[in-house]
Amino acid sequence: MTAPGGTAPLITLRRAGVSFGATRALQGIDLALHRGERLVMVGPNGSGKTTLLRLMHGLLAHEGERRVHPLQPEGREPVCAMLFQRPFLLHLSVQWNVRVGLWLQGVPRREHAARSADALERVGLGGLARRRARELSGGQQQRLALARAFALQPDILFLDEPTASLDPGAKREIEALITATAGPELTLVMSTHDLRQARRLASRVIFLDEGRLLADLEVGRFFEGAALPEAATRFLKGELTWSH
Amino acid sequence: MVPLNLRRRLIGALLAIAGIGLALQAPPARAQDARFIVMASTTSTEQSGLFAHLLPAFKQATGIDVRVVAVGTGQALDQARRGDADIVFVHDTAAEQKFVAEGFATERRNVMYNDFVLIGPKADPAGVKGHDIAAALKRIAATGQPFVSRGDKSGTHSAELRQWKRAGIDIAAARPAGYKDCGCGMGPALNMAAATNAYVLSDRGTWLSFKNRGDLTILVEGDQALFNQYGVMVVNPAKHPHAKAALAQQFADWVVSPAGQQAIAAYKIGGEQLFFPNAGR
Amino acid sequence: MSTVIDSLRTAVALAAGGDPTLWRTALLSLQVSGTACLIGAGFGITLGAALAVSRFPGQHALIVIVNTLLGMPSVVVGLLVYLLLSRQGPLGQYGILFTPAAMVVAQSVLVVPLIAALTRRQLLASLAEGGDQLQSLGAGAPATALLLLVHERFGLLTVLLTAFGRAIAEVGAVMIVGGNIDGVTRVMTTTIALETSKGDLPLALALGLILLSVTGVVNVAIGLLQWRGTRTPLQAFG
8 A cells, every 4th residue: 555645647637627517516626646556535425426536537528627647757648447237238249348448448450359358357257258248247247347357457447336236246246357457557446335345455535425525534534533524524424323 | 059150140141042033133124124215195095905905016017115104194294394204195176286285295196086975873872874965064063963074184184174065064163962073084984983883084995994883884985085196206216316216207207107007906895896996097 | 092902902903913014113212212211311411410419600690590400391301402403403414404413413412401300309319418428538519420320320210211201202302303204214202192193093003002001111121220239129210
């Protein structure tokens, strides 16, 4: 785990905001993502977590500044990949879904077979390479989405409530795969409504409410006693009284 | 279970074979149509069955295919004016002469004639039966009985209008009570007459081969005025250089020659001759 | 009623008797409409995909135009193509009026709006489901369109089948640009029109039943293909 202040940032947002028509989904966001972090966003529904993820990934038009900084020491742009709550898989085989990702990124054709087979092995789907992707179970489909992302050899992995639709067993599998691969090579940015999951996976937690970033703390300090805005405290209390 | 990619390959192969099969059909058609002309003629002539009898004989004599586009006389002449036909074979002498005067053909030739007949319900409520067409039309107008007109600028339609004029009735100014203008070909007009027990002027050829007669029969025939002259005209290459004038001329020459005239006379339906050759007369 | 029964008998006799003219006419119908659908698919699927996936100025106007052209009467299409192909028209020098090629052109024009509108509708659903995920993988509009077309390939087959049904059943366009020339441009529908106008109604109806059967066979064949592809029979025939 690297201290946020020590390393150079990968993505910085300055006074960033996103509007959809008349609705302001995000405003006044100041955020810096550092290499090796495991940044988890929490907050009530509609607080802007998904929008912030997409903004960081570069999918949305925005106001304010968003800057992507080259990796040090490699000196190249970071490769990003994103996982969604319900993965969109094409009516093709498992391996072809992975290869599509490689094709879109512009990876040379000769590397496709090896990289896709490799990624599928990593997530434990090697034996199902020729199966129709849409016939897989929910957990397997999310693993396929992970394989698709891993095949791209990303530097930053965005995850939008990746286990929200999964049963507990599948949830554990996905979490295990994520933690196994996260590290100085892979920076994580994840949103979740599951606070225990946040506690398990995060190195740093931010709290969003009504489009504003209200708290940004190291994980220990977030969950244990640091002075939090009222909204955050209420949110934590509300969640933790339920048993999972 | 057949693996997914093998099945896809099989389907792809099937589609490819089908596609090739489709494509292969095209060339043979083009090979045999090297020598052909497009003839604009009328629906009544085609539906009488004359062409099915006449054109094979011409093909045998000269090896030329004649492709008949059958529309109304007016439309046939317009088509030739536009250059979309090589030769015209219709039955409206006045319109044909205008066509020649306009320069779209250098001459018209008589080929054959048939006659028009007045068709009507067997019961004949207007009492027209006989051999005088003008008198018959006067009675139809007076009794207001239903009458179907083709209304499509065809040779038959022009003949019909001429007869109304001879009967002293101005259709444009005052239509008789039962007059129905269908704007259609001879077949559909007969269909309509059969369905509504109406009177209708038809060429004998179409009537003889018409199958849906209902309660209709021939009521007036043999009037000199019902004589229907057919003419042939080669489209003038000066107006339309691409027209196949040489091939078309072969047809124009053949159809007035003894061979062509004999073929016309030989065409019969139920033992009855439909068309009477009269080239050069 | 007796006409209908006569026609059924005539239809069976014709089909069983293997009359060469009948089969040649049916084959020409299949060739003309089949080719027209393939050509129309080239333009129609591209247009439909572009309308679904891209954003460009005038897009909404174009969508309205395409949807309106869906209802264009076939005889009007025939007339427009006739004017194009006539010797006096812009494409007259190719001399393809009154040939099967002209009929293919007319029917292609007829089915392009249909294929475009249906393709667009088919893709919009998938686009809503996964458009942003494809975008996050790095797909621009052309790549998204291509991937969704592959994704929806069985649905597109149904679209083509619909277009084929429209083409093979129409008579207005092929009558005008083909001229209904015996042995050259006479197809099933123009034969039916001709026999009707000659008053031979049982024969016309019989030919109509045969045409329906031919189209039915094509539908069943494609449906079977889809069934093997998706293994969900109800969806395949829908």
